[in-house]
Amino acid sequence: MAKRSVNIKDVAARAKVHASTVSRVLNPEPRSKVSSAVAERVRKIAEEMGYARSSLAYGLRTGRTHTIGMLIPDLTNPLFPPIIRQIERALADQGYIAILADSDNNLDNETTIVKSLISRKVDGLILATAHRKDSVVSACVEQHIPLVLVNRTIDTHSVTAVINDDEHGIELVISHLVKLGHESIAYLGGPQDTSTGHERHRAFMKQVKTGRIKSHKDLILNCGAFTEAEGHRGFLSILGKRRKFTAVIAANDLLALGCYDAMAELNLNCPADISVTGFNDMPFMNRVTPPLTTLRIPHYQIGNQAALLLLEQILNSESPVRTVHLLPELIVRGSTASPHGT
Numbered sequence: 001m002a003k004r005s006v007n008i009k010d011v012a013a014r015a016k017v018h019a020s021t022v023s024r025v026l027n028p029e030p031r032s033k034v035s036s037a038v039a040e041r042v043r044k045i046a047e048e049m050g051y052a053r054s055s056l057a058y059g060l061r062t063g064r065t066h067t068i069g070m071l072i073p074d075l076t077n078p079l080f081p082p083i084i085r086q087i088e089r090a091l092a093d094q095g096y097i098a099i100l101a102d103s104d105n106n107l108d109n110e111t112t113i114v115k116s117l118i119s120r121k122v123d124g125l126i127l128a129t130a131h132r133k134d135s136v137v138s139a140c141v142e143q144h145i146p147l148v149l150v151n152r153t154i155d156t157h158s159v160t161a162v163i164n165d166d167e168h169g170i171e172l173v174i175s176h177l178v179k180l181g182h183e184s185i186a187y188l189g190g191p192q193d194t195s196t197g198h199e200r201h202r203a204f205m206k207q208v209k210t211g212r213i214k215s216h217k218d219l220i221l222n223c224g225a226f227t228e229a230e231g232h233r234g235f236l237s238i239l240g241k242r243r244k245f246t247a248v249i250a251a252n253d254l255l256a257l258g259c260y261d262a263m264a265e266l267n268l269n270c271p272a273d274i275s276v277t278g279f280n281d282m283p284f285m286n287r288v289t290p291p292l293t294t295l296r297i298p299h300y301q302i303g304n305q306a307a308l309l310l311l312e313q314i315l316n317s318e319s320p321v322r323t324v325h326l327l328p329e330l331i332v333r334g335s336t337a338s339p340h341g342t
Contacts, residue, residue, distance in 0.1 A: 006051045015045045022046070068098045068310065069117030071110065072128045075102040077226075077254065078282040079299075080128065083150065086303030087126060094311055096123070103129050105225065110136050118145065124310045130154050130161075131193045146313035148306045152195045153323065160313065162305045162324045166196060169295040169328035170203035170249070173277050174213055176293070176330055177247050180338045182275065184214050186248040188234045188255050189222035197222060200251045200279065218243045223255060231258020239266075246274060246339040253278035253285055253294055256335075260288065271337040281331055290334035298326050 008026075012019040017038065024034050025042040034042075068091055072080045088098050099117060103109040110129050114136050117125065124146030130137050132155045140147045141157045149161035177185055187204045190197030201222055208215045218241035223230035231250060235258060238248070250256035256278035263270055270276050270290055278285065281296035305324050312319045 006049045008051070011042065011046045011049055011051050014049065015042050017042065026051075064123050064314075065121050066096045067120070067122045068096055068307075069114070069120075069122040069125045070098045070100050070127075071103055071113055071117075071125070072100070073103050073105045078284065079151075079252075079280050082283065082299035083128070083303040083306075086300040087307045090304050090307035091311070096311070098126075105129075107131075107136075114140065118143075123314050124148070126150055126306050126310055128152065130159075130195070132156075132195055132198060133193070144317075146310055146317075148310045148313070150302060150306045154195070158321045160309050160322050162302050162309065162326065163195070164297045164302075165325045165327050166199040167203040167206070169279060169297075169330075170200055170207065172328065172330040173249055173279075173293075173295060174204075174207050176332065176336065177249070177275065177277070178213060180247075180275070180336060182213075182247040182339055184216075184219070184243075184245045184247075186219040186238050186245040187215065187221070188231060188238070188248055188250045188259065189220070190226045190251040190255065191224055192222055197226070197251060204249065215245075216243055219245050223251075226252045226254055228254045228258040228261065231255035232261045233258070235259040235262040247277070247336070248274060249277050251279055253280050253282045253292060256292055256294070257288065270335055272340055275336040275339075277336060279328070285331075286333060293333045293336040294331055295328040296331045297328050301326055 008019045008022045012022045015022065021034060021038065022042055025039045026046060070084065070087060084100065091098055099122065101113045103113060114125065125140060126148050127137065128150040130149045130152040134154050137154050137159060138157055141159060147159060149159055151163060153159065153161040153163055189201040192198050192201065207213050219238055221234045221238055223234045231254060234255065235248065248259055250259055256276050259276045260270065263274065268274060278292050278294035281294045285292040285294055309322060
């Protein structure tokens with residue numbers, strides 16, 4: 001005969017407390033209502049007896065599943081693992097787990113995945129896939145689903161988001177290049193339907209319009225995706241305009257690596273011929289040749305803030321919409337130097 005599973009009443013009987021006390025101890029939200037001494041004794045007994053809470057039963061009783069849906073645009077992009085790791089850690093501290101999905105940068109996939117996560121009764125969503133005009137995000141807002149955007153935001157709704165101060169980052173890297181003596185600087189941007197692509201391009205153009213740096217329309221190109229292949233294509237396109245430049249600012253590290261690929265094909269040396277900068281400081285950017293000068297975003301802080309803000313919404317439906325701007329840090333490495341001959 002199969003051994004019967006231990007339930008809350010069994011734990012309560014041995015601990016000599018009411019079953020509701022056991023429930024409070026073993027569930028994150030009401031745990032603070034029980035004294036620490038009683039909570040520790042109940043947890044110890046539950047562990048000794050091999051008690052495991054039924055998430056399904058708890059969800060049916062409370063309307064919560066303690067699961068979070070998390071959607072990213074590309075699992076192969078090294079930007080996301082550090083952010084995901086911290087989100088999972090922060091959620092686990094409060095008794096939540098994350099269901100991770102990859103949209104492969106496809107809007108139809110995003111729509112299908114989010115609908116599926118909602119049908120599984122997740123308590124909230126963390127999305128790193130937002131576009132400036134995003135029907136998926138709009139639908140979540142209209143359904144009052146707890147939601148936090150990561151790394152991107154949207155134009156059409158007020159939604160809680162944890163993003164980087166892109167303008168500050170571009171200002172930092174331009175200051176660095178100007179100090180080195182660069183005057184003519186190219187810009188390789190990202191897709192303009194994303195806030196990251198749009199804001200970084202806008203920040204660069206602001207520096208051009210104020211006369212702080214020199215550039216030309218032939219030296220400014222926004223790519224269709226934040227990928228190495230697009231960086232390669234974009235860099236060759238700019239070179240094909242035959243307008244002189246001594247440095248290129250890439251709107252993310254993958255685009256910068258694409259510049260490296262194109263330069264290697266053409267036997268150009270970085271930074272002797274052209275300096276290259278990135279954005280994000282993905283893992284291993286200090287291991288490429290030459291090590292990439294880039295803007296480090298606070299990956300773990302992004303993940304932690306996103307998780308905490310989502311939990312706040314879940315526990316308090318009246319919590320205000322917030323946009324948290326985190327400051328990038330310039331990391332100077334071997335891909336930037338003074339222009340040849342200066």
